Amino acid sequence: MADVELRHGVPETRALGQVVLHPPRGAYRDVVAGLRQEGFTMCVDVTAVDYLTHPGRSGLPPGVAPERFEVVVTLLSFERRERLRLRVQVPEHDPVLDSLYDLHPSSEAPEREVFDMFGVAFEGHPDLTRILMPEDWEGHPLRKDYSVGRIPVQFKAAGAPR
Amino acid sequence: MTSTERVYPGAITSEGAQELAARGASTAAELLREQGSVLRLSEVAAAEQADRAGPEDETMIINMGPQHPSTHGVLRVMLELEGETVLRTKPIMGYLHTGMEKTGEDLTYLQGATNVTRMDYASPFFNELVFSLATEALLEVDIPPRATWIRMLMCELNRISSHFLFLATNGMDLGAISMILYGWRERDMVLQFFEKTTGLRMNHNYVRPGGVAVDLPDGWRDDVLRLLDALPSRLEEYDDLMTGQPIWRGRTQGIGLLTPEEAVALGATGPILRSTGVPWDLRRDLPYLAYDQVDFNVVVGSYGDVFDRYAIRLNEIRESIDIVRQIVDRMPGGDYRVQDRKITPPPRARIDESMEALIHHFKIFTEGFRVPEGEVYVAVESPRGELGCYLVSDGSGKPYRLHIRGPSFYNLQTLPHMMRGGLIPDAVAVISSVDPIMGEVDR
Amino acid sequence: MGRGEGLGGLQHNFLTGNLEAAVKWARRNSMWPATFGLACCAIEMMATGASHFDLSRFGMEVFRASPRQADLMIVAGRVSQKMAPVLRQVYDQMVEPKWVLSMGVCASSGGMFNNYALVQGIDQVVPVDVYAPGCPPNPQTLLHSILTLHELVRTGQILRRPGTGAGIRVDEQGGGERVPVHVATPR
Numbered sequence: 150m151a152d153v154e155l156r157h158g159v160p161e162t163r164a165l166g167q168v169v170l171h172p173p174r175g176a177y178r179d180v181v182a183g184l185r186q187e188g189f190t191m192c193v194d195v196t197a198v199d200y201l202t203h204p205g206r207s208g209l210p211p212g213v214a215p216e217r218f219e220v221v222v223t224l225l226s227f228e229r230r231e232r233l234r235l236r237v238q239v240p241e242h243d244p245v246l247d248s249l250y251d252l253h254p255s256s257e258a259p260e261r262e263v264f265d266m267f268g269v270a271f272e273g274h275p276d277l278t279r280i281l282m283p284e285d286w287e288g289h290p291l292r293k294d295y296s297v298g299r300i301p302v303q304f305k306a307a308g309a310p311r
Numbered sequence: 312m313t314s315t316e317r318v319y320p321g322a323i324t325s326e327g328a329q330e331l332a333a334r335g336a337s338t339a340a341e342l343l344r345e346q347g348s349v350l351r352l353s354e355v356a357a358a359e360q361a362d363r364a365g366p367e368d369e370t371m372i373i374n375m376g377p378q379h380p381s382t383h384g385v386l387r388v389m390l391e392l393e394g395e396t397v398l399r400t401k402p403i404m405g406y407l408h409t410g411m412e413k414t415g416e417d418l419t420y421l422q423g424a425t426n427v428t429r430m431d432y433a434s435p436f437f438n439e440l441v442f443s444l445a446t447e448a449l450l451e452v453d454i455p456p457r458a459t460w461i462r463m464l465m466c467e468l469n470r471i472s473s474h475f476l477f478l479a480t481n482g483m484d485l486g487a488i489s490m491i492l493y494g495w496r497e498r499d500m501v502l503q504f505f506e507k508t509t510g511l512r513m514n515h516n517y518v519r520p521g522g523v524a525v526d527l528p529d530g531w532r533d534d535v536l537r538l539l540d541a542l543p544s545r546l547e548e549y550d551d552l553m554t555g556q557p558i559w560r561g562r563t564q565g566i567g568l569l570t571p572e573e574a575v576a577l578g579a580t581g582p583i584l585r586s587t588g589v590p591w592d593l594r595r596d597l598p599y600l601a602y603d604q605v606d607f608n609v610v611v612g613s614y615g616d617v618f619d620r621y622a623i624r625l626n627e628i629r630e631s632i633d634i635v636r637q638i639v640d641r642m643p644g645g646d647y648r649v650q651d652r653k654i655t656p657p658p659r660a661r662i663d664e665s666m667e668a669l670i671h672h673f674k675i676f677t678e679g680f681r682v683p684e685g686e687v688y689v690a691v692e693s694p695r696g697e698l699g700c701y702l703v704s705d706g707s708g709k710p711y712r713l714h715i716r717g718p719s720f721y722n723l724q725t726l727p728h729m730m731r732g733g734l735i736p737d738a739v740a741v742i743s744s745v746d747p748i749m750g751e752v753d754r
Numbered sequence: 755m756g757r758g759e760g761l762g763g764l765q766h767n768f769l770t771g772n773l774e775a776a777v778k779w780a781r782r783n784s785m786w787p788a789t790f791g792l793a794c795c796a797i798e799m800m801a802t803g804a805s806h807f808d809l810s811r812f813g814m815e816v817f818r819a820s821p822r823q824a825d826l827m828i829v830a831g832r833v834s835q836k837m838a839p840v841l842r843q844v845y846d847q848m849v850e851p852k853w854v855l856s857m858g859v860c861a862s863s864g865g866m867f868n869n870y871a872l873v874q875g876i877d878q879v880v881p882v883d884v885y886a887p888g889c890p891p892n893p894q895t896l897l898h899s900i901l902t903l904h905e906l907v908r909t910g911q912i913l914r915r916p917g918t919g920a921g922i923r924v925d926e927q928g929g930g931e932r933v934p935v936h937v938a939t940p941r
Contacts (some may be wrong), residue, residue: 152635157558164685164686164687165448165449165451165685165687167552167687167688179403190575190576191575191576191578192578193578193580193690193699193716194688194701194716196701196714196716198686198711198712199712203705203711204705204706206684207684207685208685208686220712221686221688221701223688223699223701223716227589227591227596228576230596230597232597232688232690234688244362253576253578254577254724255346255576255577255579255724256578256580257344257719257724258721258723258724259721259722261719266412275338275340275341275343275344275382276341276344276695277339278327278328278329279329279405280404280405281404281405281408281410281753281754281836282405282836282871283326283405283835284325284326284327284328284329284838285327286594286835290410290413290782290870290871291412291413292720294361295870296411296870297413297414297416297417297868297869297870326836344763371894377840378789378790378821378840378844379836380789380819381820384791384792384793384796385792385837398852405834405836406834406836406837407793407831407832407834407837408834408835408836409793409832409834409860409867409869409871410871410872410873411867413869413871414866414867414868414869425866426866427879429793429794429889432793432794432797432890433797446913467877479804490799491804492804492805495800495806496804496805496806497799498801499804502801512892513794513797513798513890514794514800514889516889526763527928528937573814574881598771637821679824749793750793750794753834
């Protein structure tokens, strides 16, 4: 793995035949903008992974330091009939990333979902509120340190005689 | 576990900042999005328009859902109205959030299909398929041809039943009440075949990593052919009832317009994207299973309105009938699941004879099989669009992260764009034409 | 019938019976369900109402969109934490007498999703009369549970509701006191 291919100045790897780019946090938005010029016009998916309890990752190229959170963006090119994935490392102590909203408006809802489920904030997002959980919910459920188990009903209503 | 007593105050069902706010309390960027102005206006122009919309006491913010008969489940839409014209729209979701992605991390790969099949409950086979394909990609196993073709058969029949569900509810939402009876009549014919094959009418857990759960039942060919012979004449009835009918056309044509650029920018896929004239179907453009070996047409609209989306789905049923006929003709023999003892449980009869088979059976059903470390994104064309699965494995018997990209989740983002400037009755038509299944929106 | 003539002045035949039986008969045979479709079960609920299974055989095909016109709430599907207040509000808006049918395991117990997001059984939120098992219950199961409910109505009392659940009984009403609900908390 001495020679890592570069694309838009960021390392490119292949995982099971799928193209993966590993942009650093600062360059992430510019890379997506460059790829958009290249024909990757649809942002298909934005999600995140919490690598807190993962025993060891192998897919990262040398030079990319693993962090706790990883935001994963899938782009699609209609002309080239290709998919491309970006994996951005986001540190635990400062979980902030640039929003893709002004490049790909489709990232509006999924970025809110990532914020809701992982607590990763997106700078420049027009309306960063919880999307799936109630507004007064505490914690970010898909984090690995958030337990799956049974929880009390956070139930604001009832009380009226019937 | 301890027990606490909780006394509930009066019913408050507000979701705070997730709701549509008054104009004065919204930023220009928020207004822009709620007006559906992506790619249309600059932020400055939107701010100007916000000023022009007149004093706030002339507009009204109303709430539609989450318990509303025409929001297809528990979608909640907040609308700002001026008279009966929709100015701003904001969909609020999460009322069916089931935590399936979290639960999926606690289930083995064999159990995983049980979990994902409940996401898009109108097309369960597709959920199972995309999860199984992702697992198989990580395992790097090739499944036998018969399993591939059985999967295609079930998926295309499921596409038919899902589109019948759409036709039934779409008709009912727009006042063609008899459509719900007809749509359900045909859908039940398909479901009877599913029940015969998988044992269940919905949520089958039939497509599993490594193949399918059981082989097709005896006489399946006759069942499917009987079904295929009955359906085309029923579709003609739909044409008579709706397609050519002036009221239907008046309610649907030119309503909820979307341009191809907007559809792409908003991540819309499936019939919504195709209704705008973008010929994109993963079955043809990025083929999976054996779709490169069957002939079919990709149905494309030209105006991007509610009628196009209705017509596309109606004609996709015809294409699917065509595909199913080809599958019935060419169904190969052989195994219906991969013969890898580490992945596939042994047949029931072997357990009585062989100690080794018993051990394999026990291991697979208690701790599951291990999947090599890695990550993969796999997508299939569900009746609603691109259904994707992002799967991360840490080498254990359970997924480290399971993410499903539900097409309805993205398709719902087009609502503010399609509703802007329309009337409230058109809003019902637009929601119906998106055909959202909230189970996969909220997961 | 003139004054002072007694029964002798009657022009028509009449039947005698007790009022309670008549009221229960009427309630049982004209039950209007509210649409509370949430998830997979809602699809099966609609299938039950459609022509193949034909819920109208039991006088129940009129699904009301407004809870104020309905006396049976079929909770069809999984109830999330976000939906629970809405469920309670809809239940509160229904007028007495009212019944709740919990359709499917998700509504009855949380089903296979024992996690942070789902209410583990809607009986924490509203009192439930009949639980229909299945994931989703097929239309025959729903029909059976509806007939079970009809039987409960026929054999029950007109003022007292069977079971207590999370709500309060009609005969206890008046004080308007709040009923505590027992909720399990995590370790």
